[in-house]
Amino acid sequence: xxxxxxxxxxxxxxxxxxxxxxxxxxxxxxxxxxxxxxxxxxxxxxxxxxxxxxxxxxxxxxxxxxxxxxxxxxxxxxxxxxxxxxxxxxxxxxxx
Numbered sequence: 001x002x003x004x005x006x007x008x009x010x011x012x013x014x015x016x017x018x019x020x021x022x023x024x025x026x027x028x029x030x031x032x033x034x035x036x037x038x039x040x041x042x043x044x045x046x047x048x049x050x051x052x053x054x055x056x057x058x059x060x061x062x063x064x065x066x067x068x069x070x071x072x073x074x075x076x077x078x079x080x081x082x083x084x085x086x087x088x089x090x091x092x093x094x095x096x
Contacts, residue, residue, distance in 0.1 A: 005091040012080050015051075022048040023073050 025045055028034045034041050052073075059072040 001091065005087060009084060009087060012084055016077065016080055018048060018051050019073055019076060022052040 025034075025041075025048055029036050029041075029045070036042060036045060055076060056072045059075050060070070063071055063075055065071075
């Protein structure tokens with residue numbers, strides 16, 4: 001059971017890193033720091049969008065833009081943190 005806890009926790013951390021990378025990538029493209037027509041940038045952007053967008057889309061339907069700023073990644077970070085905290089609270093005490 002401890003192995004399952006560790007794998008799920010690591011997967012959530014990895015997903016959090018993907019969301020951060022997606023946010024940074026979107027800012028870099030929006031501020032014209034990187035060229036989205038470059039092959040590597042396009043491939044990375046498509047991969048990150050394919051991983052992150054299916055989770056952010058339902059959040060965006062509930063949370064509107066605030067002053068043109070998309071708060072859905074922030075809501076997702078809080079949700080991931082909540083799940084990790086609940087996992088640590090319930091599974092962490094079983095093994096120590």
